[in-house]
Amino acid sequence: QKEVEQDPGPLSVPEGAIVSLNCTYSNSAFQYFMWYRQYSRKGPELLMYTYSSGNKEDGRFTAQVDKSSKYISLFIRDSQPSDSATYLCAMSLNRDDKIIFGKGTRLHILP
Amino acid sequence: NAGVTQTPKFQVLKTGQSMTLQCAQDMNHNSMYWYRQDPGMGLRLIYYSASEGTTDKGEVPNGYNVSRLNKREFSLRLESAAPSQTSVYFCASRGHLNQPQHFGDGTRLSIL
Numbered sequence: 774q775k776e777v778e779q780d781p782g783p784l785s786v787p788e789g790a791i792v793s794l795n796c797t798y799s800n801s802a803f804q805y806f807m808w809y810r811q812y813s814r815k816g817p818e819l820l821m822y823t824y825s826s827g828n829k830e831d832g833r834f835t836a837q838v839d840k841s842s843k844y845i846s847l848f849i850r851d852s853q854p855s856d857s858a859t860y861l862c863a864m865s866l867n868r869d870d871k872i873i874f875g876k877g878t879r880l881h882i883l884p
Numbered sequence: 885n886a887g888v889t890q891t892p893k894f895q896v897l898k899t900g901q902s903m904t905l906q907c908a909q910d911m912n913h914n915s916m917y918w919y920r921q922d923p924g925m926g927l928r929l930i931y932y933s934a935s936e937g938t939t940d941k942g943e944v945p946n947g948y949n950v951s952r953l954n955k956r957e958f959s960l961r962l963e964s965a966a967p968s969q970t971s972v973y974f975c976a977s978r979g980h981l982n983q984p985q986h987f988g989d990g991t992r993l994s995i996l
Binding site for chain 1 (some may be wrong): 957
């Protein structure tokens with residue numbers, strides 16, 4: 774079982790829809806959870822960063838962590854064509870210097 | 885504010901040639917990282933440097949060497965390039981443990 778599993782997509786949704794992106798993980802010791810967005814030919818940029826369980830909201834983006842299920846989600850409300858990108862989940866152990874990345878989900882928002 | 889800067893952006897090499905990829909950050913970060921990104925494989929850690937003067941192997945270190953020249957700069961060297969090293973290479977930096985990493989825009993390397 775891989776440490777972090779993420780559906781590669783592509784996921785195509787119409788503009789204005791709510792998007793749900795998900796990752797599962799196997800190591801219950803992960804404490805820090807991140808979502809990165811990567812546009813074509815660019816480096817990943819940090820979108821959301823959360824510690825332990827719960828929800829975190831930033832504008833149209835909501836990150837959710839369910840440690841009991843080892844499942845994290847990113848919700849995008851009122852999706853825009855500019856949200857079309859690859860979304861990478863990532864996580865790390867408490868005070869560990871290595872971050873484990875999912876393989877990324879390609880998202881297309883259709884105008 | 886430049887953040888993490890990688891040079892060159894593109895490079896084509898022949899098998900057996902050597903090459904150094906450069907990375908510099910202006911955020912006074914302690915930790916720096918080199919990743920490679922391949923289709924279907926995601927981001928894989930090659931080497932990292934937790935602080936100036938230290939380096940450690942990541943998941944896929946074979947065929948690579950690194951140098952943490954000073955706090956700002958972390959270079960990745962391919963001594964004898966192989967076609968299997970064709971990839972997009974990303975450098976990242978992080979200020980403190982448990983803080984997120986910031987990435988450069990990558991070096992696209994093709995080895996023929």
